[in-house]
Amino acid sequence: MEDLRDKYEVVIGLEVHAQLKTKSKIFAPDGCEFGKEPNSETSPITLGMPGVLPVLNKEAVNMGILTGLALNCEIPERCKFDRKQYFYPDLPKGYQISQYDEPICVNGYLNVKGKRIGITRAHLEEDAGKLVHAGADGLAGSSYSLVDLNRAGTPLLEIVSEPDMRSSEEARNYMEELRNIVRYIGVCDGNLEEGSMRCDANISIMPKGSKEFGTRAEIKNVNSFSALQRAIEYEIDRQIEIVEEGGKVIQETRLWDDNARETKSMRGKEDAHDYRYFPEPDLMPLKISREWVEEIRAKMPELPQAKRERYMSLGLSEYDASVIVEQMGLALFFDEVLKLGASPKIAVNFIMGEIAAYLKETKLEINETKLTPENLVELISLIEKNTISNNIGKQIIVDMMKDGSKASEIVEKRGLSQISDTGAIKEIAQKVCDANPDQVTAYKNGKVQLLGFFVGQVMKETKGRANPKAVNEILKEILG
Ligand code: ADP
Ligand code: MG
Numbered sequence: 018m019e020d021l022r023d024k025y026e027v028v029i030g031l032e033v034h035a036q037l038k039t040k041s042k043i044f045a046p047d048g049c050e051f052g053k054e055p056n057s058e059t060s061p062i063t064l065g066m067p068g069v070l071p072v073l074n075k076e077a078v079n080m081g082i083l084t085g086l087a088l089n090c091e092i093p094e095r096c097k098f099d100r101k102q103y104f105y106p107d108l109p110k111g112y113q114i115s116q117y118d119e120p121i122c123v124n125g126y127l128n129v130k131g132k133r134i135g136i137t138r139a140h141l142e143e144d145a146g147k148l149v150h151a152g153a154d155g156l157a158g159s160s161y162s163l164v165d166l167n168r169a170g171t172p173l174l175e176i177v178s179e180p181d182m183r184s185s186e187e188a189r190n191y192m193e194e195l196r197n198i199v200r201y202i203g204v205c206d207g208n209l210e211e212g213s214m215r216c217d218a219n220i221s222i223m224p225k226g227s228k229e230f231g232t233r234a235e236i237k238n239v240n241s242f243s244a245l246q247r248a249i250e251y252e253i254d255r256q257i258e259i260v261e262e263g264g265k266v267i268q269e270t271r272l273w274d275d276n277a278r279e280t281k282s283m284r285g286k287e288d289a290h291d292y293r294y295f296p297e298p299d300l301m302p303l304k305i306s307r308e309w310v311e312e313i314r315a316k317m318p319e320l321p322q323a324k325r326e327r328y329m330s331l332g333l334s335e336y337d338a339s340v341i342v343e344q345m346g347l348a349l350f351f352d353e354v355l356k357l358g359a360s361p362k363i364a365v366n367f368i369m370g371e372i373a374a375y376l377k378e379t380k381l382e383i384n385e386t387k388l389t390p391e392n393l394v395e396l397i398s399l400i401e402k403n404t405i406s407n408n409i410g411k412q413i414i415v416d417m418m419k420d421g422s423k424a425s426e427i428v429e430k431r432g433l434s435q436i437s438d439t440g441a442i443k444e445i446a447q448k449v450c451d452a453n454p455d456q457v458t459a460y461k462n463g464k465v466q467l468l469g470f471f472v473g474q475v476m477k478e479t480k481g482r483a484n485p486k487a488v489n490e491i492l493k494e495i496l497g
Contacts, residue, residue: 021257025222028230029188029249030180033195034173035205036144036213037080043143043172044071044114044300051211055165063170065110070299073098077172078121080204081141082305082313084174085122087198087320088136092310096121097302098141101292106164107146115142115175117294119302127198128322129190135179144171174204180219180230185249189242192216193343197321200345209240216245220252222260231256232266236280238273248273252280324348331361337369346382347373353390359397363407367393371414387421388414396424408481409433437484439491442475445483446491449474460496468492 042049045062062069085092099117120140127134146169149155150162176195182188196214199205206213216239221231236252239245251273256266271280296302319327321342328338328351341348347368354364376383396414399405405428413427428434436442449471450457460467471492475483 021261022253024225025253025257025260026225026227027183027185027249027253028180028221028223028233029182029185030219030233031178031182031188031192032217032219033176033178033192034144034215035084035176035195035199035207037077037172037174037204038206039074039076039080039172041074041076042170043074043077043141045170047167047170049171051213053167055163055167058167059169063109063166071114071297073300073303074172077141078303078305079313080172081121081139081174082310083202083317084176084199084204085125085139086310086314086317087202088122088125088127088139088176088195090122090125090136090139092122092305093119094306095119095302095304096140098297098300099294100297101142101294103290103292105145106162107148107166107169109146109166109169113143113145114297114300116140121303121305127191127194129187129194132181132187132190134181134187134191137177137179139174139176142173142175144168144173180221180233185246185253188218188249189246192245193242194321197342197345201318201321201324203318209242212240215240218245218249218252220249220256221266222253222256231260232268234266234268234280235270236273237270237283240275244273244275247275247278248280251278255280328361331355333361333365337365341365341368344373346384347376350383350390354393354397357390357394359394360401363397363400364393366407367397367410367414371411372418375415375418386418388418389421392417392421392423399424399428403437403484404428404434406435406481406483406485408476408485409435412481433480433482435484436479436482437487439487442479442483442487442491443495445478446471446475446488446495449478450492450495457496468496471496 039049041047042063045060047058047060047063049058062071082092096116097119098114100112101115101117102112104111120138122139123137125136125139127136146164146166148162148164151159156163178191182191196207199214200207208214218236218239219233220236221233223229223231234252234256236248239248252271259266267285269285270283272283273280325335325338325342328341329335341351351364351368355361372383372388396410396417400407400410410424413424413433416422416427417424453474456467456470468489472485472488475488475492
C-alpha cells in the first residue's frame with residue numbers, strides 16, 4: 018500500500034459538533050447536566066408538544082460568538098434559525114432547529130502546527146435525544162429500544178472545516194487543537210469518549226498533482242483521537258484500492274467500527290435525506306450588534322497557541338509547552354505557580370516529572386490532589402535556597418499531593434534539610450572510601466567513572482541530604 022499512497026493526494030474536511038456547556042437547553046428551560054435520571058429534563062418544549070414556543074438561550078449565543086472569535090471567524094450582523102426535517106425516534110418534534118444559510122460564524126481559520134486550516138462556518142443547533150438499543154447495557158436480553166430525551170435540545174455548535182487537511186495526522190492535530198480551544202474558552206468539555214465533542218470526517222483521494230477533488234465518503238462514529246486517525250487511514254486505503262481496481266468511490270456515509278478496525282456503509286447518496294430546510298417561523302432572525310461581539314471579545318482568555326508561545330519564551334521546549342497545554346488543569350496550575358513568582362524551570366521539572374507521574378498513576382486531575390500552587394512555590398524556594406536538594410524535593414512532593422502538607426513542615430519533621438557542612442560530608446566521604454578499598458584502587462588506576470558510585474554511597478549514607486556539589490568536590494579531593 019505504501020508505494021500506492023505516493024500516487025495519491027488525500028483530502029480531508031472535518032465537521033465537529035461541540036456540546037456547549039450552558040446550564041439550560043438552547044430553546045427550553047430544562048437543565049443540560051449529564052447523567053440525570055432518564056427523561057427527567059423534558060419540558061413540553063423538549064418533547065415537541067403542540068403549541069409550545071422555543072425561546073433562544075442567550076448563553077448559547079454568547080458561547081457561539083466566543084468560539085467563532087477564537088477560530089478567527091467573522092460574526093455576521095444577522096443570523097437565523099431553520100428547521101431541518103427528518104424522522105427518527107430521538108427527535109420528538111420531527112425536525113431539528115439548526116442554522117442553514119445564515120450561520121452565526123463564517124470564514125474562519127486555525128493555524129495548526131504551522132498549517133492553516135480554513136473554517137467554512139460554525140452554526141448553532143439543538144442535539145437529539147439518545148436511543149438505548151435492545152441488548153445494550155441495562156437492556157440485556159431485550160427486544161426493544163428505549164429513548165432518553167434529556168439530551169434533546171442541548172446546544173451544539175457545529176464547526177465545519179474547509180477540505181484543507183492532507184493527512185490523518187493533520188486531521189488529528191486540527192481536532193486536538195480545536196478541543197484545546199473549546200476547553201480553554203470554557204464552552205465545551207471536549208470529551209470525545211462521552212460524546213460532548215463529536216467528529217464526522219470527510220475523506221477523498223485524487224491523483225497527485227490533480228486540482229479536482231475526488232468523491233468523498235463521510236465517516237461517523239469516531240470517538241477518540243486515535244480512532245479518528247485509524248478511521249482515516251483505513252478509509253484512504255479502501256478508496257485507493259477501489260480506484261486502483263478501476264472502480265469509483267461513491268459518495269456515502271460510513272460508520273467506523275473501532276473494534277473491527279473498519280468502516281461500513283451506513284447510507285449512500287441515493288438515500289441521503291432531503292431535509293426540506295425552511296426558516297424557523299417561531300424564532301426571529303438574530304441581530305448581533307458589534308458592541309455585543311466586542312463585549313465577548315473582551316472576555317477571551319489566553320488561547321492555547323498563545324499559551325504555548327508564552328511557555329516557550331520562558332525557556333520551555335516546544336514539546337514540554339505542548340504537553341502542559343494539552344492538560345488544561347496542569348496548565349492553569351502552572352500559571353498560578355508562575356504568578357506567585359516561582360522559577361519556571363524548576364516548576365516544570367516537578368510538573369512534568371513527579372506530579373504528572375502521580376496524576377497518571379492515580380488517574381487524578383491536579384485539582385483533585387491536595388497540592389496548592391502556594392505549597393509548590395514554597396518547595397521550589399527551599400530548593401533555590403539550598404535548604405533541601407532537588408532530590409529531597411522529589412521525594413516529598415508526592416506526600417504534599419496526598420495530604421496537603423507544606424514542604425517546610427515535612428523537612429522539619431523528618432530532618433531533611435540539606436547537609437552543606439563540609440566537615441560532616443568529609444567525614445562520611447572518608448568512611449565510604451575506607452569501606453570500599455577496591456573501588457578506591459580502581460579509581461586511582463584510572464577508572465574515574467567510579468566517582469558516581471562514591472557519590473551514590475555518600476548520598477545513601479545521608480539519605481539524599483548531602484549537597485551534591487559539595488560531595489563531588491570533597492570526593493575528588495579525597496580520591497586525589
Ligand atoms: P454536507 O453539507 O453535505 O455535509 P459540505 O459541502 O458542507 O457537505 O461539506 C462537509 C465537509 O466535507 C466539509 O468539512 C468539507 O470541507 C468536506 N469536503 C467537501 N468536499 C470534500 C472532498 N472532496 N473531500 C474531502 N472532504 C470534503
Ligand atoms: Mg455532512
